[in-house]
Amino acid sequence: MTAPGAFERGTDGPRVILVGVDGSATSLRAAAYAAGLARRQRSRLVAVYVMEPAPPMAGWVPAAQAVAQEAAAEVDAELRQLSTRAEELGIEAEYRVVHGDPVTELSRIADQLPADAVLVGASEQAGHRVVGSVAVRLVRVGRWPVTVVP
Template sequence: MRDGPGTILVGIDGSTSSLRAAAYATGLARRQRSRLVALYVRTHPSALLPLADTGGAVATVIDTQDAVERELRTMFVDRLAELELDARLVVRTGEPFTEIVDAAQELQADAVIVGRSTQTLHRFAGSLSSKLVRCGRWPVTVVP
């Protein structure tokens, strides 16, 4: 029997709040001797964007996602290897809420940790974290 979560899923996207969530999840996984899975979800550029794109916005979005993924992989190899932690980075492409829910189900996650959204629109339309909480399948920790 385990005293804490067996598997912790943390959503990361390179933002400051998601990196804080990753740090919190790493500490929790280390203290609880849990498996840590960090999920980075690459989003598809809008289907209409290539039609209106005259300035290379699609390439910029993809380049930015490539850079974030490289940085996250480096962080995992360099920093987490020295902690002797059962951790891995999973990269998926799709809609973040759907991919987090699917990954949590597949991994049988005991806890989901995400960073707080900083977008003003999310106060009205709902943020990823509030959708995960309303989903009600796992304990969700939202890190500011």
């Protein structure tokens, strides 16, 4: 039980908001929503871009790996600009790039911060209805509120 007048972590609005970004339209909308929430709540915003490893078959086509790395570098550069823009708007923002599985890495960072809220964009891939999207998998982890932005 907390002292009278004291707030438990996460009960008076989020102090730390984590948003997963990957350059997709829905993740950029999630980043914009998270930035607005962070600005209104005076929260710290941590944007995380998780670079997934290249599929094993990419090694069969030498140019494919180079194209994938170039695309990831372009997404990274665009997301860095968004982080700078957030700071210009008076939002305490941090941008991180990590490598691995998006759910594993977002969960690890959310626990490490610790985050009060996690935001991600809805998946635009049809196969995720069967296998499960990053958003669905994060909700199943169930350690923080997860907002999925369409």
